[in-house]
Amino acid sequence: MAKGVRRPVFIIAEPEPEQALSARKLVIETAKFNVITAHSVEELFTSLADFPSADAVVLHISLAKGGLEKLVKRIRLALPGKPIILLSPSASPSRLTDYAVSSHDPQELVQLLRDLFGDPRKIA
Numbered sequence: 001m002a003k004g005v006r007r008p009v010f011i012i013a014e015p016e017p018e019q020a021l022s023a024r025k026l027v028i029e030t031a032k033f034n035v036i037t038a039h040s041v042e043e044l045f046t047s048l049a050d051f052p053s054a055d056a057v058v059l060h061i062s063l064a065k066g067g068l069e070k071l072v073k074r075i076r077l078a079l080p081g082k083p084i085i086l087l088s089p090s091a092s093p094s095r096l097t098d099y100a101v102s103s104h105d106p107q108e109l110v111q112l113l114r115d116l117f118g119d120p121r122k123i124a
Helices: 019-031 042-050 069-080 106-117
Strands: 009-013 034-038 057-060 084-086 097-100
Touching: 009 019, 009 042, 019 034, 019 106, 034 042, 042 057, 042 069, 057 106, 069 084, 069 106, 084 106, 097 106
Parallel strands: 009 034, 009 057, 057 084, 084 097
Antiparallel strands: none
């Protein structure tokens, strides 16, 4: 990797069980992206505080039990100007987030990340 060039970093927030998050994390890391995981809203905001230079948040809809709008507003305050990608079984678009992809298709998420941030496998 070229000196001074870093791979994009994503915070993925998804509740347990870990199987879905573990598989998603593995697919994204295999694509050479850096991934920080959070299993709750509390962990998400701890990660946002610890990694303020993260490039995007990938949020599973099931973490929005208190309301998606409220959660997205808090994320935007913590990580202004960065994309929020919503994972949901139906991949239904949301006016609140920047992108929505199916939680059942990790490759769809990887392709979106490549479209937005480039392909880190090509960083020399």
